[in-house]
Amino acid sequence: MPHARIGGRLRAVSFAGALLIATAAAAAPEAIGGFDFKREAGRWTVLGDGAKLEREDGRLDFRYRIGPGQPQMLHLPVPAGRLADAQGLSFQARTSINLSVVVTLEEQGGGRWSSSFTLSKGDWTAVVLRPEDFVLATEADAPADSNGRLDFDRVRSLTLLDAAGFVAAGNAAALDFFGLKRGERRIELRELAFLAKPPGGKAPGLDGLGGPQAQWMVFGADDVDFGRRGPLRDDGLQLKYERKVGRAMSLIRPLPAGALRGAQALTLEIASREEAELNVVLEQADGGKFETRLKLSDGEKLRSYTLRLGDFKRAGDSRTAADKPEPARASQLLLTEAAGLFSKRGDNALWLAGFKVQGGGSAAAGKDNPPAAEGAATVTVESPGWSPWTKRVEPVHSGPYSAVGDPTVWKEGDGLRMVYNCFDIERKRGAICLASSSDGLRWTDVPTGDDKLPGRLIKTRPGQWDDAQETPFMFKWRGEYLLYFIGYKDKGGFFASFPAHVGLAVSKDGVRFERPDTEPVLKTTPGGFDGDSISSPSIVEHEGKLVMLYSAYCFSKCPPGGAGVTLLAATSTDGRNWTKHPTPILTKKDFPHAKEGIAEAEVRKGPDGQYYLFYSLLYGDKGHEVGEARAPSPFGPWEINPEPILRKSAKGFDAIGPIAPTVVFDGNRARMWFHGFGKKRTIDIGYAEAPWPLKP
Known part of the structure; x- marks a missing residue:
């Protein structure tokens, strides 16, 4: 007291x-530029044919479909300078199905910044996003950013969508490959606030598992849980999925620019109920892709596996001629289990406790070696x-x-x-x-x-x-x-x-x-x-x-x-x-x-x-x-x-x-x-x- x-x-x-005073700025959106979620409800729109949006008692109910064609998304235009004092955002979300969400902030005359995370169905989940949780888009058609950082005072729009919509838009066959269900889905939002000071608590760290939500995209898992499950001693991902013909399961962790600079190896802490083999891919901002294989022993016991970056080989669909990865250019880490495509069948469970980087400076941040900002x-x-x-x-x-x-x-x-x-x-x-x-x-x-x-x-x-x-x-x-x-x-x-x-x-x-x-x-x-x-x-x-x-x-x-x-x-x-x-x-x-x-x-x-x-x-x-x-x-x-x-x-x-x-x-x-x-x-x-x- x-x-x-x-x-x-x-x-x-x-x-x-004391808490009422302490939370006044963060809990009340008026603290920054008069933004109020309930009053702003009428400004939200949907992009994409067939999507519906209902507004009721400070809650947004977004209903959309997953299938071939343009992805459907929620969109909020932001007047110039409205978020000048913001240093993060928070909201609560509830979904009808386990899904991965992408929140994008686009700057006026600047870059496009996105944060990805996975939500479990059914319960309201508190989501807290910091500026460092957003990754700058670097693909060929992405707008250039002048200073390499997210500037809230220049944000002109917020967009939220189901990542499966991206998958379907790029290649409808990928829906079947990852076992993603077509048809109607639902995302509900409430209590969205732009925070006038940096969010408290721990930052997610490089492995994306140290914060309040798992900052990974997951495709092909029937059940997704974030927390202490099975052998996990700390918060991590528990994934349950069926291995069958024509189907794969994949995890994707977007990486901030330069996050792996100077890195020599990755150490993953992971467990698999059945024997499994992961295809580990490191993607680069210049289109380069490099991969290696990782065999997982069976048993519900976490094990550490170290992968030397020098052992990664150029992937067949890499857009560069380089034979080896350049860690400083790394933009995304993918882990794919596709045993069902070959000989393995039946149910499996996989637990990801995180990963660390060997070598490099601040890039080595994770739950076991937290970033310098955590101090x-x-x-x-x-x-x-x-x-x-x-x-x-x-x-x-x-x-x-x-x-x-x-x-x-x-x-x-x-x-x-x-x-x-x-x-x-x-x-x-x-x-x-x-x-x-x-x-x-x-x-x-x-x-x-x-x-x-x-x-x-x-x-x-x-x-x-x-x-x-x-x-x-x-x-x-x-x-x-x-x-x-x-x-x-x-x-x-x-x-x-x-x-x-x-x-x-x-x-x-x-x-x-x-x-x-x-x-x-x-x-x-x-x-x-x-x-x-x-x-x-x-x-x-x-x-x-x-x-x-x-x-x-x-x-x-x-x-x-x-x-x-x-x-x-x-x-x-x-x-x-x-x-x-x-x-x-x-x-x-x-x-x-x-x-x-x-x-x-x-x-x-x-x-x-x-x-x-x-x-x-x-x-x-x-x-x-x-x-x-x-x-x-x-x-x-x-x-x-x-x-x-x-x-x-x-x-x-x-x-x-x-x-x-x-x-x-x-x-x-x-x-x-x-x-x-x-x-x-x-x-x-x-x-x-x-x-x-x-x-x-």
Whole structure:
């Protein structure tokens, strides 16, 4: 819960309130040039005979046919300069069939830029596109671009079409070759916005699999999934298809200009249920085509295959006389499995986890070697007698609008999971979402069946005590997942909405949650240290019981010395019924260097049997930092590190300060995630780590 000093008194911006500010520019298209999706609905047209477009309640319903002839597409003319401040775009799409989509932006007097990605049928999918996701058209009839970059201020039109329309227009027989169904299809769009700042979250990387959607075109697969499926440890493509006579399956990844400059080899991480052979083709902007063969072993286990570019040979339909590829000219990578054309028959599944480039500079970017723009720049804070903490200067998770926070992270199998505050854009309220990661640095929402807010675990309840939700904490105990959160009736922010209580939801699988009781499991106590509100529950097991530490707020009718924020405790034997500890665990007096004390504390038991506390230090107008303490028991006595372990940055995503830490002990290091509150009201999740032990 981001804190701020307002009116000379301790205040806090509620997570929902802060998110509403943070998402105002990105979620409301008016932020750039007055573009509004609903108002602009009448400007959309269809190109191609027979296509239909219906407009209803801020949604576009595009119906078209795939077959021989001109491809059918959606087209939006853009007045000159309308998108001058745009730095990306986002929208939601739903399709009637698994298909690949091409979004094209054409500049006035400039180039034609396209971004390609694949959508799975049925569910609404959030799509976020950055300027670097668009590739300049370089074919012979493409318009020239004067500066080699996408200029939103010169964009004159946006076009969206099904990539299968291109295939059919070029060669109708290709539809049969890839098993593409002829006939009517449907794409629905809603909430399209041009973003006034670069989209948050991770960039897709060169392999196109690190972002919110798979930036590959797929043809010939009966089932396409993007996420962690089968052997995939991180987001990747799962493709299921039938191998039969006259049919092939192909994946296509368009490459930015110069992406492979200096490259010497490609390493693909891939698995195939059955033995398979891929024809790997590298296409160049000058029409050159070069190919090699890759044999895949059977079994649902990812394997790395390295292909030396020097082993690629000139393809029969190459338009150049060169015998070997020129990596700097590479424009497209194609992977085609055509075993059905020869001897292989039956169903197969293929999993693509990504690819890396060996040699070259920035071209080597991918999920395992992220682009320099994602940054690994760090800053280290030393504190005498304690281990130093090293913080990344860029966030590791931002969501679509730089509006995420209050993380809790834990180990789950071979990876990590994180429950965090997301934002319900429809209700303008804080909500609770779940994400997963293989390395803790790249996060993807876990599908939970919520088509409006991917990753959401539980619904807010309008008009009830949990009308808004914040500060989640989740852990697995005695065979079930316990999800704690605070809820309040939102009347304009946390401090305008007292009281806030603690709620509980439970689950057997950590994805589908139910509430054992609609009432809170821990309520405020009038006249007590938590007389006004409760926030940020954190729970650890101690001597056979669960111990909850939580932030308590009181501003009126408080006990002596209890005004402000105090750290309290409660205990439980079943996780549902809680008894409050009679005395505070820590108060403002324990932190004389922090004007307003501490909040958002998390307690963890270390590998040494000691208990470690990580918390937000509140400095009033001077912002926030993160501190740590150690004790033999969650009740204390606490040995407090007198120095902050994470400091606010001069600029960047945590310029007001890092806050709300969560820690995982992992071998010889302690790993921390936190959220940073930026000066532009952005909220992003950051990362830091320190050597173990924390106090040598």
